[in-house]
Amino acid sequence: MQRVAIAGASGYAGGELARLLLMHPELEIGALTAASSAGSPLGAHQPHLPQLAARIIQETTPEVLAGHDVVFLALPHGQSAAIAAQLDESDTVIVDCGADHRLADPAAWAEFYGGAHAGTWPYGLPELPGQRDVLKAARRIAVPGCYPTAVTLALFPAFAEGLAEPDVVVVAATGTSGAGKALKPNLLGSEVMGSVSAYGVGGVHRHTPEMEQNLSAVAGVPVTVAFTPMLAPMSRGILATCTAPATPGLTAAALRDAYESALKDEPFVTLLPEGMWPATAMTYGANTAALQVTLDERAGRVVAVIAVDNLTKGTAGGAIQSVNLALGLPEGLGLPLNGVAP
């Protein structure tokens, strides 16, 4: 058994990590830490985890996090880099579920996040071409953002085969848990229920450079992404519609073949049967992405629609998938393939 600490255990990402780790046969939960909730029982914050209800949350300090094989940092942006810099354990796998170590370009960091760029860690998306080999040796892992996970999985097969022009448009709806637990006026139930609203419009959402980074690496040329996120009245889930101009001469059959071939060995990315379209409910609580692709022949565009659970494949499940690789365990160990329905 390898021992695992969760910093940010009172939050949404920390709670999902704990839920999944309780089902993992090779990882056991050690320290559970947070900030304002330190000293209180985990059950007060994660009532869906009765096995851990009596565990007392500790302060997030290097001393408390020391001595674990894996440390998950599910902390607000900026906080994970600060604590990671104090964790001087080269053999420990340190996993940043926040954004601090995702971007390679300091200028993009400065533009979208501001402040000092903490550096870049191996990117925790095993499905990206070549990334499994990187993660097998990793002792630091940057967990992708939830939207970039969805968008990258939806479009990488097209860009890997040169089937789309590098001019992407994404419109994606997310549930409220994406914003974390902190109370925000626009996330009050009375504001969210019965309404879908756009936010972060006009190229300003901080996940834009991360999507561009991933797709540009696959395409081998700079890819621009026009991204419009939306808030939907659901607790979990992302549904992203991703389109790009088709390269001249592309046929629907060639597009389907490319996706089938890119995804045939991917355990967690399901290319749905033709005619079936993704819905967030397909992935609820599962470490899966449900994907469909087609060619809009009239508009000349590749259209990929994808659903993920932002907390599972979009954060905690994806993080554990990468940790499995880093520890030399089977990549899918302990991770749910089946969702919850209805």
Ligand SMILES: NC(=O)C1=CN([C@@H]2O[C@H](COP(=O)(O)OP(=O)(O)OC[C@H]3O[C@@H](n4cnc5c(N)ncnc54)[C@H](OP(=O)(O)O)[C@@H]3O)[C@@H](O)[C@H]2O)C=CC1
């Ligand atoms: N929610 C999502 O869908 C996704 C989240 N992430 C990332 O995961 C991270 C956590 O997000 P999420 O769980 O949603 O956020 P929450 O607001 O739900 O939880 C934040 C957690 O961090 C703790 N915390 C806050 N400040 C500090 C600090 N200074 N020192 C130590 N602990 C602190 C909080 O403790 P306390 O409650 O005691 O104050 C809480 O446990 C973020 O970086 C986010 O970007 C990534 C992908 C998707």
Ligand SMILES: CC(=O)N[C@@H](CCC(=O)OP(=O)(O)O)C(=O)O
């Ligand atoms: C509804 C809502 O606000 N969603 C979040 C989702 C982003 C997220 O959680 O990802 P990281 O914080 O890991 O980058 C947002 O759009 O900012």
